[in-house]
Amino acid sequence: MDWQTVVIPSHPNFMGVVERRVLTSLVDLGFDDAQLFAVRLALEEAVTNAIKHGNKMDPSKKVTIRFKIDSEKVSFEVSDEGEGFDYNAVPDPTDDEHLELPHGRGLLLMRAYADEVTYNEAGNQVRLVMKLDQDRVEEGAL
Amino acid sequence: MDGRKQRLMVEPRGEVTIVTFVDKKILDESNIQDIGDQLFELIEKHYKIDLLLNFENVEYLSSAALGKLITLNKKVKAENGKLKLCCIRPQIYDVFKITKLNKLFEIHDTEERALARF
Numbered sequence: 001m002d003w004q005t006v007v008i009p010s011h012p013n014f015m016g017v018v019e020r021r022v023l024t025s026l027v028d029l030g031f032d033d034a035q036l037f038a039v040r041l042a043l044e045e046a047v048t049n050a051i052k053h054g055n056k057m058d059p060s061k062k063v064t065i066r067f068k069i070d071s072e073k074v075s076f077e078v079s080d081e082g083e084g085f086d087y088n089a090v091p092d093p094t095d096d097e098h099l100e101l102p103h104g105r106g107l108l109l110m111r112a113y114a115d116e117v118t119y120n121e122a123g124n125q126v127r128l129v130m131k132l133d134q135d136r137v138e139e140g141a142l
Numbered sequence: 143m144d145g146r147k148q149r150l151m152v153e154p155r156g157e158v159t160i161v162t163f164v165d166k167k168i169l170d171e172s173n174i175q176d177i178g179d180q181l182f183e184l185i186e187k188h189y190k191i192d193l194l195l196n197f198e199n200v201e202y203l204s205s206a207a208l209g210k211l212i213t214l215n216k217k218v219k220a221e222n223g224k225l226k227l228c229c230i231r232p233q234i235y236d237v238f239k240i241t242k243l244n245k246l247f248e249i250h251d252t253e254e255r256a257l258a259r260f
Contacts (some may be wrong), residue, residue, distance in 0.1 A: 012206075037202065037233050044204045094242040100216065102209035105241050109205055112240045 001025075006065045008047075010055035010080075018047055018065050022076075025069055031132065039074060039130055042113040045106035046078040046126050054080025054124055069132075073115075076128045084123030149177045152184065158260050159188060160253065162196040178210040182217065191223040192260050196253060198229035208243060215247065228256040 006021050008014035019040060026036055047063060055061035061081040068075045093104040111117050116129035151162040161184065163177070185191050195211075211227075218225045228250045230238065238244040250256035 034233060040202065041204055041237070048204070048206065099242060099246050100212055102212045103205075105205035105208055108241060109237065 001069050003066050003068045006067075007062050008065070009059060010051045010057050010061050010063060011059070012048065012051060015044060015047060018043065022065075022067050022074075026074070029069065035132060038113040042110050042128055042130060043076055043078075045110045046076065046128060049106050049126070050078050050080035050082075050124075053085065054082035056082065071132075073129055073131045075130075077125060078128075079125040082124050084120075087119050087123055147176065148180075149173065150180050150184070155257065158192045158194055158257055159184070160194045160196055160257075162198065163200050166199050166201045174204075174206045174210055177207075178213070181210070181214050185214070185217055185221070185223070188223075190221050191218060193218055193223060193225045194253065194256050194260075195225070195227045196229050197227060197231070197234060200234060201231065203234055203237065205241075208237070208241060211247070212243075224260060226250060226256045226259065228253050 004021070006018050008017055022043060023036055023040060026039060031039075043065075047065060050063040051057060055063060058081075064077075064079045066077040066079075087107060090104060090107050091098050093099070093101060093108055098104065107117075110126070110128060113130070114128040115131045116127070118127045119125065120127075149164055151164055153160045153162070161181070165173075185193065215225050226248045229252065230249060235244070235249070238247070238249065248256075248259070250259065
């Protein structure tokens with residue numbers, strides 16, 4: 001499969017558009033619930049960060065999602081039009097002193113569910129790679 | 143009616159209010175605002191509420207939902223109420239473990255066990 005692109009306005013209401021495009025492809029290929037859950041969560045956290053923290057919900061700015069599914073992995077690239085951020089400066093939300101903060105867990109969840117999480121230098125584009133378990137795909141689906 | 147979709151099923155059981163999430167995939171980014179508002183309205187109506195959240199229908203949640211639960215927990219505690227969670231599927235429980243929020247929330251396997259701990 002070639003890279004596919006979805007461009008959405010900076011509002012969480014458009015999350016469903018992205019998920020339908022990506023997850024429908026994975027369902028068609030026969031991936032099981034656990035893999036769909038992981039992909040959905042990592043993707044949602046990346047897109048949410050782009051909408052809220054990157055573009056700060058600015059309706060004039062867009063979020064661009066590129067994705068590619070092949071036989072071994074699914075790759076995403078989520079870009080926003082914000083100034084970027086220093087992903088190394090995000091505090092660890094699992095520290096006792098941060099445990100009750102109501103935000104700051106998106107990056108942790110992306111790193112937990114994706115095999116690779118990399119940012120561009122500016123910090124306004126994240127690339128996620130998630131390896132797919134071929135044993136859990138219906139035979140002949142790919 | 144205010145036209146919002148009802149996201150919660152609310153059932154008083156003795157001194158405890160049991161809230162069950164209605165839809166299977168409600169706790170995502172696009173719906174969480176409604177759910178948070180409805181939960182906060184509920185605890186504002188009931189001073190010192192003992193609240194049990196039943197997750198049996200929930201197949202998905204993201205960090206936005208975790209944030210709402212943390213805020214809810216603070217509001218309930220501020221009024222000397224109690225909040226417990228139950229019936230969380232393994233996939234969802236993994237999210238609580240990864241974020242270590244299983245240390246912050248009291249989580250039980252069944253409604254009965256949770257009710258016995260209030």
